[in-house]
Amino acid sequence: MxxxxxxxxxxxxxxxxxxxxxxxxxxxxxxxxxxxxxxxxxxxxxxxxxxxxxxxxxxxxxxxxxxxxxxxxxxxxxxxxxxxxxxxxxxxxxxxxxxxxxxxxxxxxxxxxxxxxxxxxxxxxRYMPMAETLQEVIASGAIGKPYTLTANLGYLLESVHRMMVPELAGGALLDVGVYTLTFASIAFGDDISSIDTSVVMTDTGVDAQSSITLCYPDGRMSVLNNSLRALSDRQGVIYGTKGFLVVENINNFESITVYNEKREVTARYDQPKQISxxxxxxxxxxxxxxxxxxxxxxxxHSQTVRIMEQMDAVRKNWGLCYPMEK
Amino acid sequence: MxxxxxxxxxxxxxxxxxxxxxxxxxxxxxxxxxxxxxxxxxxxxxxxxxxxxxxxxxxxxxxxxxxxxxxxxxxxxxxxxxxxxxxxxxxxxxxxxxxxxxxxxxxxxxxxxxxxxxxxxxxxxRYMPMAETLQEVIASGAIGKPYTLTANLGYLLESVHRMMVPELAGGALLDVGVYTLTFASIAFGDDISSIDTSVVMTDTGVDAQSSITLCYPDGRMSVLNNSLRALSDRQGVIYGTKGFLVVENINNFESITVYNEKREVTARYDQPKQISxxxxxxxxxxxxxxxxxxxxxxxxHSQTVRIMEQMDAVRKNWGLCYPMEK
The missing domain is CATH 3.40.50.720 (NAD(P)-binding Rossmann-like Domain)
Known part of the structure; x- marks a missing residue:
C-alpha cells in the first residue's frame, strides 16, 4: 500500500x-x-x-x-x-x-x-506515545510502588442531545468514563479484583456523574470520576510510595509531571508535537x-471487550439498561 | 483575660x-x-x-x-x-x-x-480564613453550580507505629480521612444522602487507603481518597457547571485557583501570612x-460529632472495629 x-x-x-x-x-x-x-x-x-x-x-x-x-x-x-x-x-x-x-x-x-x-x-x-511514556515512568520506580490512581473527567455536555438520552446510549459513562477507565487500564493494567461505584442520574434516565473505584489484588486502587454536567481539571494522578505524578488531560495526555517525596518536581514529559x-x-x-x-x-480486541465488560458491570450496579438492550 | x-x-x-x-x-x-x-x-x-x-x-x-x-x-x-x-x-x-x-x-x-x-x-x-474564602468563592457562582468534589490526601506514614495498629485507632481514616471529610463538609455541607466506600487494609488490620463517596440529595457528589501508604498531591477540586476550582493542600489551604469554562484562570486566592x-x-x-x-x-460540637458519625459509618462498611470498641 x-x-x-x-x-x-x-x-x-x-x-x-x-x-x-x-x-x-x-x-x-x-x-x-x-x-x-x-x-x-x-x-x-x-x-x-x-x-x-x-x-x-x-x-x-x-x-x-x-x-x-x-x-x-x-x-x-x-x-x-x-x-x-x-x-x-x-x-x-x-x-x-x-x-x-x-x-x-x-x-x-x-x-x-x-x-x-x-x-x-x-x-x-492508547496509540499516542505519551501512553508508553506513562508506563515507562511508572516502571522506572520514580514514584516508588504506585498505589493509588485518581482520574477526573467532566465536560459540560447537558446540551448535547445524544448524551442525554438512553436510546442513543447516552450518559457520562460511555463517552467520558471510557477515558478514565482507559487511563486506569494503561497505568494499572486490567487485573481487577472488584468494582464499586456510585451514580447520580439525570431526569432523562442516564448517568449524569459517577465515581468508580477499581481495586486490584495487590492492594492498588483506582478512583475514577466522570461527569457530563460539570467541568473538571481532567487530571490523572498516580501516587506511590516515593512520590506522585500528574498527567494533565487524560483525554489527550499533554504532560506528565513527576514529584518526589518532598513534592518537588523531578521530571516533566511533554506531549510530542502532533496534528490532532x-x-x-x-x-x-x-x-x-x-x-x-x-x-x-x-x-x-481483548482490551476493547474488557473495557466494555467493565462498563457493563458498572451499569449493572446502577441498574442502567439502554432500551436497545431490553 | x-x-x-x-x-x-x-x-x-x-x-x-x-x-x-x-x-x-x-x-x-x-x-x-x-x-x-x-x-x-x-x-x-x-x-x-x-x-x-x-x-x-x-x-x-x-x-x-x-x-x-x-x-x-x-x-x-x-x-x-x-x-x-x-x-x-x-x-x-x-x-x-x-x-x-x-x-x-x-x-x-x-x-x-x-x-x-x-x-x-x-x-x-475550620478556623483558618481560607475556609471562609472557599465558601465565599463557591457562593459567588464563579464556577456555576458546584456539582462534584474530589479530595486526595495521602502521606507516607507506614513507619509511624501509632498509625499502623488498631489498638491506637490507627489507619488512614481517622488521621487523614478526617481532612478529606472536613473539606467536603466545608465546601458541600453535611446534608448527605448516602456514603459508599472501598478500602484496602494493612496486614496489621487498619485501613491503608480508601475511597469514600458522599452523595447529596440535590445530586452533588464528593469523592474522597485517603492513604497512609502513598504520597498525594493534596488537592481538593470542585467542579461546577461554569468552571472548576482547585484548592492546593486541603490539610492547610495554600491557595484557591478558579478556572472558567475555557479552563483559564480567572481568580486566585492565597493564604494570608500565618505562623503555622x-x-x-x-x-x-x-x-x-x-x-x-x-x-x-x-x-x-454537632459538627465534630457528625464527622465522627461519618467515620463510624465508613468503618462499619469495612467491618473495622478497634479493640477498645469491642
Whole structure:
C-alpha cells in the first residue's frame, strides 16, 4: 500500500476533526465520505477535499477502493455500522465507546476475525506515545510502588442531545468514563479484583456523574470520576510510595509531571508535537492492515471487550439498561 | 483575660509545633506542659519556655491557672484525657480525630456542656480564613453550580507505629480521612444522602487507603481518597457547571485557583501570612472562653460529632472495629 485510502462514515464534529487531521497526513488519501444525506456528504467532501461523497453508508461500504473506514456515528449505531462494513469487506476504525455493551463488542470483533479484516477502536490515547511514556515512568520506580490512581473527567455536555438520552446510549459513562477507565487500564493494567461505584442520574434516565473505584489484588486502587454536567481539571494522578505524578488531560495526555517525596518536581514529559493526535491511530491501522492483522497491538480486541465488560458491570450496579438492550 | 495561659498535654511532634506557634503569639502565655515523664516535660518546657513542667497529666489538670489545655496525645487517649481535664475544670482544645468514634465524642461534648467549659476540636482548617474564602468563592457562582468534589490526601506514614495498629485507632481514616471529610463538609455541607466506600487494609488490620463517596440529595457528589501508604498531591477540586476550582493542600489551604469554562484562570486566592496556622484555633478558643461558650462556632460540637458519625459509618462498611470498641 502506498497511501491509505480513507473513508469517513458520518459528518459530525469528530468526523470533521478526523478529516482535517487526515489532510495533514502525507501517507493518507482523503478518498471518500458517507452520510445519510447526499447534500451533507457533498459539503463535507468539498470542505475537506474527499474524492467521493456517498449519500448512503452502504455505497461507501461497497467501494472496494476504500482501505479503511473511520466510523464516527453515535455509539448506539456502531455495531450495525461496523458489521455492515465488515460484511462488505472493509477494514474499520470505530470510535469509542466501541459499542453499547460487551456482547456487541464480542460480536463485532469475532466478525472481523472471521472476515480477516482489521477492526480497531479509536481510543486515541492508547496509540499516542505519551501512553508508553506513562508506563515507562511508572516502571522506572520514580514514584516508588504506585498505589493509588485518581482520574477526573467532566465536560459540560447537558446540551448535547445524544448524551442525554438512553436510546442513543447516552450518559457520562460511555463517552467520558471510557477515558478514565482507559487511563486506569494503561497505568494499572486490567487485573481487577472488584468494582464499586456510585451514580447520580439525570431526569432523562442516564448517568449524569459517577465515581468508580477499581481495586486490584495487590492492594492498588483506582478512583475514577466522570461527569457530563460539570467541568473538571481532567487530571490523572498516580501516587506511590516515593512520590506522585500528574498527567494533565487524560483525554489527550499533554504532560506528565513527576514529584518526589518532598513534592518537588523531578521530571516533566511533554506531549510530542502532533496534528490532532488522531494521526497515531490512523497510522497504527495502516501498519496493521499492511501486516494483515485483524487488530492493532496498541488496542487489542481483548482490551476493547474488557473495557466494555467493565462498563457493563458498572451499569449493572446502577441498574442502567439502554432500551436497545431490553 | 489578658493573656491566655496555655497548657500543652504531651510532648510529641504536633505538640512541639503548637508550642513554637504559641511562642509567636502575643496574647498567649506559654504556661505549662505535661508529660508522663518529668524528664520529657522539663526538656520541652526548657526548649519552648514554659513556666511549669508537670510529670503527670493530672498535675497540670489540677493547676487552676491553666486557661486552656491543648491535647496532643494519640486518638485512642483523647476521650480519657479530655474527660479528666474537664472533670478538673479545664477548658480543652483536643486534636483531631476528636475521638475513636461518635459515642466518645458525644460523651466528651456532653461533659463539657455539663461542666460549662470550652471543648473544641483542633480541626485547624475550620478556623483558618481560607475556609471562609472557599465558601465565599463557591457562593459567588464563579464556577456555576458546584456539582462534584474530589479530595486526595495521602502521606507516607507506614513507619509511624501509632498509625499502623488498631489498638491506637490507627489507619488512614481517622488521621487523614478526617481532612478529606472536613473539606467536603466545608465546601458541600453535611446534608448527605448516602456514603459508599472501598478500602484496602494493612496486614496489621487498619485501613491503608480508601475511597469514600458522599452523595447529596440535590445530586452533588464528593469523592474522597485517603492513604497512609502513598504520597498525594493534596488537592481538593470542585467542579461546577461554569468552571472548576482547585484548592492546593486541603490539610492547610495554600491557595484557591478558579478556572472558567475555557479552563483559564480567572481568580486566585492565597493564604494570608500565618505562623503555622494553629494560631487561629487558639485565638478562637480564647474568644470562646472569654464569651463563656462551651464550643467554638467555627467547629461546633454537632459538627465534630457528625464527622465522627461519618467515620463510624465508613468503618462499619469495612467491618473495622478497634479493640477498645469491642
Amino acid at each position: 502506498k497511501k491509505l485510502r480513507m473513508g469517513v462514515l458520518s459528518t459530525g464534529n469528530i468526523a470533521a476533526t478526523m478529516a482535517e487531521t487526515l489532510g495533514y497526513m502525507e501517507d493518507v488519501e482523503l478518498y471518500a465520505v458517507a452520510s445519510r444525506s447526499q447534500e451533507k456528504a457533498d459539503a463535507f467532501a468539498a470542505k475537506f477535499g474527499f474524492e467521493k461523497a456517498y449519500g448512503t453508508y452502504e455505497e461507501m461500504a461497497a467501494d472496494g477502493k476504500v482501505d479503511l473506514v473511520y466510523v464516527a456515528t453515535p455509539i448506539s449505531e456502531h455495531c450495525a455500522n461496523v458489521k455492515m462494513l465488515l460484511e462488505n469487506g472493509r477494514n474499520v476504525l470505530c470510535e469509542k465507546a466501541f459499542s453499547v455493551n460487551a456482547q456487541e463488542a464480542r460480536e463485532m470483533t469475532a466478525l472481523a476475525k472471521e472476515k480477516g479484516l482489521l477492526l480497531a477502536e479509536a481510543m486515541w490515547v 493526535g488522531y494521526e497515531y491511530e490512523v497510522r497504527a491501522c495502516k501498519k496493521a492492515i499492511e501486516e494483515g492483522l485483524c487488530e492493532c497491538p496498541q488496542m487489542s | 489578658k493573656k491566655l495561659r496555655m497548657g500543652v498535654l504531651s510532648t510529641g511532634n504536633i505538640a512541639a509545633t503548637m508550642a513554637e506557634t504559641l511562642g509567636y503569639m502575643e496574647d498567649v502565655e506559654l504556661y505549662a506542659v505535661a508529660s508522663r515523664s518529668q524528664e520529657k516535660a522539663d526538656a520541652f518546657a526548657a526548649k519552648f519556655g514554659f513556666e511549669k513542667a508537670y510529670g503527670t497529666y493530672e498535675e497540670m489538670a489540677a493547676d487552676g491557672k491553666v486557661d486552656l489545655v491543648y491535647v496532643a496525645t494519640p486518638i485512642s487517649e483523647h476521650c480519657a484525657n479530655v474527660k479528666m481535664l474537664l472533670e478538673n475544670g479545664r477548658n480543652v482544645l483536643c486534636e483531631k480525630a476528636f475521638s475513636v468514634n461518635a459515642q466518645e465524642a458525644r460523651e466528651m461534648t456532653a461533659l463539657a456542656k455539663e461542666k460549662g467549659l470550652l471543648l473544641a476540636e483542633a480541626m485547624w482548617v 496556622g494553629y494560631e487561629y484555633e487558639v485565638r478562637a478558643c480564647k474568644k470562646a472562653i472569654e464569651e463563656g461558650l462551651c464550643e467554638c462556632p467555627q467547629m461546633s
